[in-house]
Amino acid sequence: MSMRTLDICDLYLSFKGYTGTVEVLHGISLHIDRGERVALVGESGSGKSVTARIVLGLLQELRSARISGRLEFEGNDLSRLSAGARHDLRGTKMSMIFQDPTSSLNPVYTISTQFHEVLKRALPSISADEARAVAAKALLDVSITEPDRVLDSYAFQLSGGMNQRVMIAMALANEPSLLIADEPGTALDVTVQAQTLALMHDLVAEHGTSVLFISHNLGVVREFADRVYVIYKGRIVEKGSTGALFADPRHPYTRALMAAVPKITGGGVADVEEASEAFSEPMVDHDAEAAA
Amino acid sequence: MSTLLSIREVSKTFRLGDHEIKAVQDVSFDVAEGECLAIVGESGSGKSTIANMILGIYPPTEGTITYREAPLPARRELIHRRAIQLVQQNPLSSLNPKRSVGASLRLALDVHGIGDRHGRAARIGKLLEEVGLPAEFAKRSPAALSGGQRQRVAIARALACESDLVVLDEPTSALDVLVQARVLKLLQELRTNRGLTYIFITHDLAVVRNIADRVAVFEKGRLVELNDTAKLFAKPAEPYTRNLISAVPVVGDDEVKLRKKLSRKANA
Numbered sequence: 001m002s003m004r005t006l007d008i009c010d011l012y013l014s015f016k017g018y019t020g021t022v023e024v025l026h027g028i029s030l031h032i033d034r035g036e037r038v039a040l041v042g043e044s045g046s047g048k049s050v051t052a053r054i055v056l057g058l059l060q061e062l063r064s065a066r067i068s069g070r071l072e073f074e075g076n077d078l079s080r081l082s083a084g085a086r087h088d089l090r091g092t093k094m095s096m097i098f099q100d101p102t103s104s105l106n107p108v109y110t111i112s113t114q115f116h117e118v119l120k121r122a123l124p125s126i127s128a129d130e131a132r133a134v135a136a137k138a139l140l141d142v143s144i145t146e147p148d149r150v151l152d153s154y155a156f157q158l159s160g161g162m163n164q165r166v167m168i169a170m171a172l173a174n175e176p177s178l179l180i181a182d183e184p185g186t187a188l189d190v191t192v193q194a195q196t197l198a199l200m201h202d203l204v205a206e207h208g209t210s211v212l213f214i215s216h217n218l219g220v221v222r223e224f225a226d227r228v229y230v231i232y233k234g235r236i237v238e239k240g241s242t243g244a245l246f247a248d249p250r251h252p253y254t255r256a257l258m259a260a261v262p263k264i265t266g267g268g269v270a271d272v273e274e275a276s277e278a279f280s281e282p283m284v285d286h287d288a289e290a291a292a
Numbered sequence: 293m294s295t296l297l298s299i300r301e302v303s304k305t306f307r308l309g310d311h312e313i314k315a316v317q318d319v320s321f322d323v324a325e326g327e328c329l330a331i332v333g334e335s336g337s338g339k340s341t342i343a344n345m346i347l348g349i350y351p352p353t354e355g356t357i358t359y360r361e362a363p364l365p366a367r368r369e370l371i372h373r374r375a376i377q378l379v380q381q382n383p384l385s386s387l388n389p390k391r392s393v394g395a396s397l398r399l400a401l402d403v404h405g406i407g408d409r410h411g412r413a414a415r416i417g418k419l420l421e422e423v424g425l426p427a428e429f430a431k432r433s434p435a436a437l438s439g440g441q442r443q444r445v446a447i448a449r450a451l452a453c454e455s456d457l458v459v460l461d462e463p464t465s466a467l468d469v470l471v472q473a474r475v476l477k478l479l480q481e482l483r484t485n486r487g488l489t490y491i492f493i494t495h496d497l498a499v500v501r502n503i504a505d506r507v508a509v510f511e512k513g514r515l516v517e518l519n520d521t522a523k524l525f526a527k528p529a530e531p532y533t534r535n536l537i538s539a540v541p542v543v544g545d546d547e548v549k550l551r552k553k554l555s556r557k558a559n560a
Binding site for chain 2: 043044160189190191192193194216217218219220222223246256257258259260261262263264265266267268269270271272273274275
């Protein structure tokens with residue numbers, strides 16, 4: 001069995017519409033080793049969320065999507081799996097955390113009911129009482145000190161930070177080997193975001209879960225990820241370990257992104273271009289250079 | 293610098309049945325003409341409530357707001373509405389999708405009776421150019437613009453009636469960083485060229501550090517700290533402020549150092 005949890009090779013995606021075909025991904029390759037936290041960072045429209053949805057097998061359900069390339073999850077070729085087999089992976093071997101925790105929880109069911117649903121994905125015969133016990137323990141793991149109150153609540157009765165913890169607990173409940181986090185905590189206050197990210201970081205390290213971390217926020221990526229891929233208009237423009245990439249960003253696009261982030265040490269608003277020819281330069285690969 | 297806006301012992305209480313929410317409690321501060329004052333705090337700290345009272349969307353429960361030394365009435369006169377303008381976070385929902393960009397700008401001119409019929413078209417073109425958009429954009433609908441372009445239109449609309457105080461409520465929070473940097477630059481240029489005064493409401497302390505002259509920190513409806521930007525970041529007096537600053541995700545090594553220093557102090 002390969003060491004890699006996820007291996008994406010030369011992934012292309014286009015959408016066919018009434019007005020023609022829109023190319024979204026132009027052959028991106030990325031991999032995640034077991035237990036590794038990998039970030040995919042880019043601006044809106046760069047193709048980061050569609051990549052996550054392809055890994056989950058959600059875009060494959062869409063008739064207008066044209067996908068090609070090799071996708072391997074724990075050594076299995078995802079493109080050969082049937083829709084049913086891919087469905088079985090979701091919520092068990094792969095799980096996902098979305099940007100806004102409050103809107104990704106169902107407002108008409110209590111947290112305990114939703115937790116039961118999640119646990120049934122892996123163990124269909126689990127009873128409500130058993131599920132409640134497992135859920136309570138999972139909530140304790142995300143530092144929720146009164147799990148019973150939370151389990152009997154609806155999502156709208158809890159704060160955003162609390163809901164985010166619930167989401168993290170649910171996503172890890174079935175011990176997935178891959179967790180996809182799409183802009184987690186972007187909708188939360190910075191202090192709450194910092195707390196939940198630290199919590200998620202510790203938990204995935206403890207469980208040995210691999211993470212595909214999708215974000216537009218370089219600061220958050222720097223704190224969370226082991227390795228980083230920078231994506232621009234459907235192409236990976238720079239990749240490397242977090243340390244190497246932040247110490248020495250070399251692609252013009254990565255440099256512009258870093259310069260554009262306002263600094264808490266001051267220095268004024270950066271003078272950067274929104275778009276430039278140079279952003280389309282070939283990829284900078286820190287790993288290959290380190291190996292050479 | 294003279295005082296443009298003065299907020300004195302202002303409180304706002306919302307009533308929901310027999311439940312009271314004290315959104316803003318006994319807040320006083322001044323805004324000097326030509327300055328950029330940032331209002332920061334977590335969600336629920338009362339920063340938008342303050343903005344809404346300044347704009348006259350609802351009156352304070354207690355206290356007074358004075359503009360150019362005259363108290364602002366609960367029902368605003370046209371001249372007040374003209375002088376104090378708003379730019380919101382999401383330009384997609386603040387611009388009417390059924391009006392062209394030009395029609396949105398023209399409405400501001402019509403309401404305040406600025407220019408004559410023929411002059412207005414030229415004025416709209418000039419406004420768009422001032423915010424870095426081609427004059428032809430007047431014909432477009434907001435849906436045909438990118439997020440950054442829409443925010444530029446929202447800024448142009450706030451400037452259309454020659455306002456002097458602009459309340460910016462999270463103006464760049466919905467934008468990508470590269471676009472954010474351009475829009476912040478534009479806001480700085482406009483402030484210098486037109487001598488505008490800004491009240492900049494945001495949760496993003498890194499943006500505040502680079503654009504504001506002074507910062508007011510709100511916690512649970514109270515003003516807990518108000519200081520010059522550089523001083524506040526170098527020596528925040530309140531633990532709440534230190535926590536806010538040290539939670540900002542950063543990219544540079546010197547920023548990491550500053551954060552570490554502050555969080556050590558916050559925990560000490």
